[in-house]
Amino acid sequence: MKKVIHIFIVGTGKVGTQFLKLISEKSELKTENGDFIFKIAGIANHSRMLINHKGINPADWKLNLLKTGEPAIIKSFISRMQKTDLTNSIFLDCTDGDEIVKYYDVILRSIPIVTPNKSANSGTYQKYLALKKTVKRFKTDFRYSANVGVGLPSLDVINSLLSGGDRITSIEGLFSSTMNYLLDKLLITNKKFSELLKEAHDKGLTEPDPRNDLNGIDTARKILILAREAGYKIEMSDIEIENLVPPILRNINLLDKFYNSIKIADSKFDSLKKLAVKTKRKLVYSARLRNNKVSVGIEMVDSGHPFYSASSNEKVVLFYSEFYNENPLIIKGQSGGAKATASVLVSDILKTVG
Amino acid sequence: MKKVIHIFIVGTGKVGTQFLKLISEKSELKTENGDFIFKIAGIANHSRMLINHKGINPADWKLNLLKTGEPAIIKSFISRMQKTDLTNSIFLDCTDGDEIVKYYDVILRSIPIVTPNKSANSGTYQKYLALKKTVKRFKTDFRYSANVGVGLPSLDVINSLLSGGDRITSIEGLFSSTMNYLLDKLLITNKKFSELLKEAHDKGLTEPDPRNDLNGIDTARKILILAREAGYKIEMSDIEIENLVPPILRNINLLDKFYNSIKIADSKFDSLKKLAVKTKRKLVYSARLRNNKVSVGIEMVDSGHPFYSASSNEKVVLFYSEFYNENPLIIKGQSGGAKATASVLVSDILKTVG
Known part of the structure; x- marks a missing residue:
């Protein structure tokens, strides 16, 4: 039937x-x-x-x-x-x-x-x-x-852990393909952040208004939902979000004007790049629930970290729990769109x- | 209550x-x-x-x-x-x-x-x-x-994919910590396979009779069960298993005698190592369901493969499906014992x- x-x-x-x-x-x-x-x-x-x-x-x-x-x-x-x-x-x-x-x-x-x-x-x-x-x-x-x-079956994995009596202590994830694409390119090319952003926008890789990628809100929403599913009572306003749009560009209405001025963000990314290269680390835009606190922003990870080997179009989620207390349970896959x-x-x- | x-x-x-x-x-x-x-x-x-x-x-x-x-x-x-x-x-x-x-x-x-x-x-x-x-x-x-x-919540992940209407086309996994520990050490030390095996045995890392690790049967059982859960009608006898115990050592009763003779396997591992080093690949003992066939044995993977970055004490499972058709869904975690x-x-x- x-x-x-x-x-x-x-x-x-x-x-x-x-x-x-x-x-x-x-x-x-x-x-x-x-x-x-x-x-x-x-x-x-x-x-x-x-x-x-x-x-x-x-x-x-x-x-x-x-x-x-x-x-x-x-x-x-x-x-x-x-x-x-x-x-x-x-x-x-x-x-x-x-x-x-x-x-x-x-x-x-x-x-x-x-x-x-x-x-x-x-x-x-x-x-x-x-x-x-x-x-x-x-x-x-x-x-x-x-x-x-x-x-990624993240919610099913959380459910599987919880229904088995496990307690999730920490979650870390890469959720923004756009941000991680930009940070990847920043390290492997000689282009400035502002150039890369314009390029990504022209290729259709960003939101129509790229500030909706850069402000971190979408990533914050995702970790918020995962944290809640894992049993944490957290509000959006509790999340510390690193907004990559310089404050004076947040309220500009015209996109052209935004692109003309985003160069002012380049020096910040230049120094981040310098430090990352010097310390052989990689830049990622990640979300984390740790010690009951949630934050979202740029992180430098060394070659031992599971995020290091992730390509920018991969979503990765790490779960630490009472069972996975030393090394995380990792789920990883390419998807989106x-x-x-x-x-x-x-x-x-x-x-x-x- | x-x-x-x-x-x-x-x-x-x-x-x-x-x-x-x-x-x-x-x-x-x-x-x-x-x-x-x-x-x-x-x-x-x-x-x-x-x-x-x-x-x-x-x-x-x-x-x-x-x-x-x-x-x-x-x-x-x-x-x-x-x-x-x-x-x-x-x-x-x-x-x-x-x-x-x-x-x-x-x-x-x-x-x-x-x-x-x-x-x-x-x-x-x-x-x-x-x-x-x-x-x-x-x-x-x-x-x-x-x-x-x-x-690893492998069975729950399979269930999640199937109940969502997906069809699993391929599964690959690393299941044997012992085998992958030996193959790791083979590449990064100057020791012979037989020496490494004896060492691992003395450290309690192998089964009491290490042939129960080397014969691949445990790994075969695991991929058999995963394949069946994914909907494949497969018998143990359908699985092509690479048994690393040289045939003449399979029926020796005394372990000491086995250890005295396992040196005869060294030349095989020497040439595997040589090839792996030359081609910048890594050796893993893996299990795979591909094209309706299941096999278990040594595989050489290059740096782009998800197994390459796995440490020997990590279990890794890759799922390819109609949804994950180009890049696999990966689950990974350290556990055992x-x-x-x-x-x-x-x-x-x-x-x-x-």
Whole structure:
């Protein structure tokens, strides 16, 4: 018997589009737990929405949404979704930011949620805990593997350690491919940091506004979520973040103006490079939970450190625990980008219904 | 409310003794899933056995077994265990070999099993599958995390990949600390293989009979179990094993005689070393599942390979899958020995009752 999974997707940006593409290419999946058929039962974005019990063709969603959809009102999308009462329904939040998150509690009362959106888990601890409680109370599921180091089974590893009675004492990780690409290049080329940043931006390796990479907030959110999953009650405001954007450039509106002035950061990176080369160390932008404190920033590691051999496109997470007290448990893998994220969403959906 | 876990342990060798020591030092455990009390409700070894509903003091088990125990008859130990009908009972098999394994099917009908013993999973595929079916049918649990790379959550990672719809295409691993210690030393010292082996033996780094390290069977069992967990129907006899014991030394009974003759293996290792040094590669004793075939033996890896930077006391497993198709998912950690094994057993027990 094939199980039909009914997906209600909100958000059709990069990740949402990639997910729909993936489903249109491969709508049936044989797994160890059985055979599954993916059906898109609803789509909404900031302008239009559409619900169709019988399924919306994911290859043709744009036209469908335009022709048979109606203006988007997220509240009514959710209430109609809940009224459909289809088996194996999943709410898939592919939006950014906080807007949809405020409905999670209501949604979870009847439908499990899968999302790459970090907002719910990186908001206040109280909100984080409240959602956990809702999930428990309604015996439902809320999965967000793509929140942290897309594709690495970090959350499953934490769960495996904790359910075995272990206590996680420290977590260290490399999460920002962009930052670690820049720091790598800084050491192996003769280019200045500002040049490398411009180059990376032109190659599409940075966020549209590269300050969203440089400010460390995304890395901080990831370690925050890992720390919370490991049992630490930590707020975003507790995290010491090394923001690599010089203070006077943080509020400039025009990107061109930012690029003209980012040269002022070069001298800092020049001296970092000098010290690293002299002491035969490598520069990484890392996140760490140590002694109940979380911090994010540039770190110099010597050749014995597991980060030393990591290439910039690899995500690495080290776990220290009562069991792994001297040497960490290391998980490492290369991934990221919208396509990998879409696969992780499929994986979370299958785990939810499986 | 504290949950009491009733443990029936068979086998009081290195691992069993270490487990009892661990429990005597820490009989209560607070975890994310609640608080647990470990009670030893039964102990048996090859000579004596004892069952006591109220619990046997694990610090004093030897005297207890001697004074109040009776001659061991494993069949009656099992039937009496089943009659106690205690909540949260666990059968913990700390023996080596096949003797207890033949009772697993009967035991699992009422009590879950935790074991570091690889015999059940590395026997015939039919037997492996039959146990899986029994576990499913009786909705019970059979856990054996310590079978493979003690402490690394390899089995949980496989499960995480499979339940997410991924398909594992290849597995590579370093499992033998002893072999990799010898190959490491071979490259960085001027000593011959035979000298290094004798030294390692004298330091207690090898099995009592080092041929049990050199023959590759233990490594083969580990990759066999991983491959089966990943969904491959493979028999031990399908595995191509590079046995490092020269054929004429395989049937010598006296260890002294073996050590006197193992020099004949040196020339092989000399030329391996020469080639490795010349090509700037490293020697490892690895296990691999590739293209549906499993093999175990010496491999030369260059500096780009994840095994290159692994130290000999680290276990490393690489997973290639549909998702991790270009670069593997890597898990890595240092562990092994009776103490670590005992901790993994505690972890498996908690996962079983948790």
